[in-house]
Amino acid sequence: MIIGICGNIGAGKSSLTSLLQKELGFTAVYEAVDENPFLEDFYRDMHRWAFHSQLFFLIKRFDFLKKVKDEGTVILQDRTIYEDVEIFARNLHMMKYIDERDWKLYHDTFTTLSDHLTPPSGLIYIKCSLPTLLKRIQKRGRGYESDIDPRYLERLNNLYEEWFSRFELSPKLVVDGDKLDFVENPEDRKIVLEQVSGFVKNIATGVQSKLFNGGKT
Ligand SMILES: Nc1ncnc2c1ncn2[C@@H]1O[C@H](COP(=O)(O)OP(=O)(O)OP(=O)(O)O)[C@@H](O)[C@H]1O
Numbered sequence: 229m230i231i232g233i234c235g236n237i238g239a240g241k242s243s244l245t246s247l248l249q250k251e252l253g254f255t256a257v258y259e260a261v262d263e264n265p266f267l268e269d270f271y272r273d274m275h276r277w278a279f280h281s282q283l284f285f286l287i288k289r290f291d292f293l294k295k296v297k298d299e300g301t302v303i304l305q306d307r308t309i310y311e312d313v314e315i316f317a318r319n320l321h322m323m324k325y326i327d328e329r330d331w332k333l334y335h336d337t338f339t340t341l342s343d344h345l346t347p348p349s350g351l352i353y354i355k356c357s358l359p360t361l362l363k364r365i366q367k368r369g370r371g372y373e374s375d376i377d378p379r380y381l382e383r384l385n386n387l388y389e390e391w392f393s394r395f396e397l398s399p400k401l402v403v404d405g406d407k408l409d410f411v412e413n414p415e416d417r418k419i420v421l422e423q424v425s426g427f428v429k430n431i432a433t434g435v436q437s438k439l440f441n442g443g444k445t
Pocket residue numbers: 235236237238239240241242243244259261364365367368405408409410411412
């Protein structure tokens with residue numbers, strides 16, 4: 229089964245993915261950030277590079293979904309394709325960094341490719357407030373993110389809230405990224421591990437009972 233890990237920039241997706249990989253033995257697939265040849269340019273000049281950067285992330289995300297084989301193991305996906313479209317690209321269109329014509333092309337590309345899209349078996353959202361995100365982005369220290377406008381992050385956060393609350397394709401779990409420091413604090417780590425393993429167990433039980441019933445609910 230595929231479990232999507234979602235959340236804003238710096239929310240802790242890669243950290244949580246690697247914790248779950250280490251402690252629960254799940255398989256992890258990380259976001260292709262360093263491979264995106266447009267990302268640095270995008271942060272320097274959003275107008276010029278927004279469309280290219282979005283298209284790159286979109287193709288990479290489909291590439292992952294095409295290659296990944298669901299063989300009964302738990303595979304974690306660090307950020308989902310829905311976030312590219314519903315949050316990042318939508319926001320850039322709303323901010324007029326992607327014009328109507330490019331937005332239509334991007335969206336048509338997504339719609340055409342998404343005919344073969346299977347939603348994840350579960351979705352884990354790391355929810356963080358703006359001050360936490362800013363602190364974490366600073367802590368990580370990626371050069372090209374150093375000048376991210378807090379208002380840009382806040383817009384993304386609002387879209388995350390709205391998208392996650394209406395997402396109904398899979399069971400969902402919220403991890404409180406403000407309260408739980410699963411990077412440095414062993415007790416918080418334990419809480420998160422319990423939350424996630426309970427969530428995944430429930431999904432697996434649901435999947436099994438569906439199989440047992442021949443798919444009837
Ligand atoms: N729950 C947490 N408590 C404290 N620090 C955290 C927590 N989660 C992540 N961090 C720290 O915040 C920084 C960003 O985390 P991480 O790279 O995992 O975020 P991300 O969501 O994968 O970001 P991106 O969207 O940019 O890929 C790292 O320095 C990490 O150590």
